[in-house]
Amino acid sequence: MKRRERIVLVLFLLTPLLTYLIFRLALVPYGIYYSFTDMSYVGRKAWDWGFVGWQNYQHLLSDPEFLESCKNSFIYAVLCGLVGQFWLGFFIGMLIWEGKLKGGIRGWLATLLSGIAIAAWVTTDTAAGFEWFAMFAKSGGMVNGFLGLFGVGPIEWLKTGGGWLGIPTALYALMIANVWKGTAFSMVMFSTGMEGIPREIYDAVKIDGANRWQEYFYITIPLLRYMFPFVLLMLFSGSFNQFGFLWILAGRAWPQANIGIYSYIVAFSRFQIGYGAAIAVVLGVIYLIFGLLQRKLRTEPEIVTGK
């Protein structure tokens, strides 16, 4: 590379790097610092604030709202990511791959299906949030309209109390919306993975008399298993991480919907900056653990070709 080219390259890289350093990384120490203070935006503590040690963190442990938001975050991430998006994504991925193999009308349907899933995935959080908000309306909402055809409901979907199995109704609603929205990721991952499995293996088991389901059970799933931890972790942290979508759908009315929303409400609606920062730091630590786990995971297939 010529010296001149190198300079241009460095200049191009420098701009995003500096932006990231100044507007993101440089603020992290501030956030950690504030989390050890009793700073507030209103009242005397707006100017007369100071260091309070671990007080905010100790308070977290006995704050029922924080504990509720933790519980909701984990339930949401586990049920959406691990249960909903993962297996639904696998199933749709399977249909798409089959469709591609068969071609014809099935191929056409497969393309349509993946198109729809990807469209949901790329819809901005704001638009999707409002869309589901309208669909979940108690009267006149599409979801209750549909259930009404079977004599069910009307259900007050965004109610933060009640619910089944100790999970509030609103959380079910959020999970339905999120599974709809986020399934395309695992679908794309799995259908790509399936395409990478050598055809000869299938031909071999077919000769041995395996049916379609046995093929999946003994060939596809084992050969894709290397992807599972990575996809699961991505889905889990993706749901855990969510803010904008949930904020529009329920957050304003439900501060304990997840940890991120609770942190924002505490800091920018109740104006307790110190305490809000402490919640954000806890969230940051959880992400960090996800990040470290992700680096540990292998993303290479075990078998590249059939031996």
Added chain:
Amino acid sequence: MRRVTSWWRTATLLGLVAVLSFSMLAYAAPQKITIMVKDKDDIGRWQVAVERASQADPALKGFTIVYETPPDVNVAFFAEFGAKDAPDIVSIDSFEVPSWAEAKYLYDITDQVEAWDGWAQYPTSLQEIVKDQGRVYALLKQTDVRIVFLRKDLLPYALGSQWQPLSWGELLSMARSLKATGMEYPLAIQSGRNWGESTAMQAVLPLLYGAGGVLYNQEKGKWVVSSNAYMDVLDFYETIYKEGLANPDVPTVASPWMTARSDFQAGKTAILFDGQWAWGAFRSGGSLEVPNADCNVGFMRIPGKDGGFSTFSGGFTWAIANKGLDVPPAHPKEAFELISAYCSQEGIAEHAVETNSVAPRLDAVDVPEYAAEKYLSWCTAEVLPYTHYRPALSEYPQVSEQLRLLVERVATFKMTPEEALSEYAKAVAQIVGADNVVDELGLL
């Protein structure tokens, strides 16, 4: 030698350029006053107010008025204040005045309001609501009141022009006579956590103060956690639900206001405690239109236990902000001229008519446009003089939560009034600290 001369020449030249450009900058940037508004419709009314103020003080014509309409006014304000560039005038909820004043965001306007003739037109409670530690920090531009709505057409007896109950006993006998006609649930009152803050503002607090009680003792600076007035309120609730005068679902359903208001519209309920704004739903063209609403819906003040009336108010204000921490505003005199022009007799009346809200100044009813709004001017003239306001303390939201639980436990028969009040006293003492409560009945 020659070198020195050229050095001097350059320096002089640069100095001249600097002086010139600075004076040009000063000339090019006229003085400005910045107003941060929450409701964009206020800008039109501001333009009228600025015009009005400029007529009184022509010097204001030399100022450029800049309007800021950020999406999140609070956070925008905090950021600008931090940069020592806060707007001159801000809109805040009256409930936020003390916490903003203590944060040193607001400029003390006590001396200015005392020299202003409009101040005396605000009822005492609405003067107190904009104070912190006895100093004034804002002017109310708009307010609200709580009343009792009545379906006059459903009463089994003829009403004269006066149907206002003068005590809780009269209100209850009105409900009983309706019950006797076969109406299942003649009365609807906020009775639980499901109503949120409405339970405190629309019902419990007006009743408590109407029975001679208080929630917070200003002089002692302590929360009153038990008193005879509390017991009176709880007995009132118990009577209502024991006699089946109110729908037993109302304390627990998910959207109780919808249940209560649609029952009122459908004629299943004839007496409804609510905010004055609920009229917007019942009047002709409203979302829950009552047939022939102008004739059939009556408005009553919330009676006191044995006489008198009571209500609660809040509202939005205009305040003058400091530029930054310990940096006073650049033009406090002009800023006050502007907010007092907005809150003038005509300004307040215009605001109330255009936003369909209650005018906080008593003399607004002398403005023909506002007087023509019979209902709103009734609220100002007849209800506002009896108003109270919530203690704007940081513990209030949690105490209010306990108030809701208090009446919910009685309304759903989970506890007797004595037991419920005892639980309430304990919970509030825990929230505000045992040293900060007055326990008149010795329940702790």
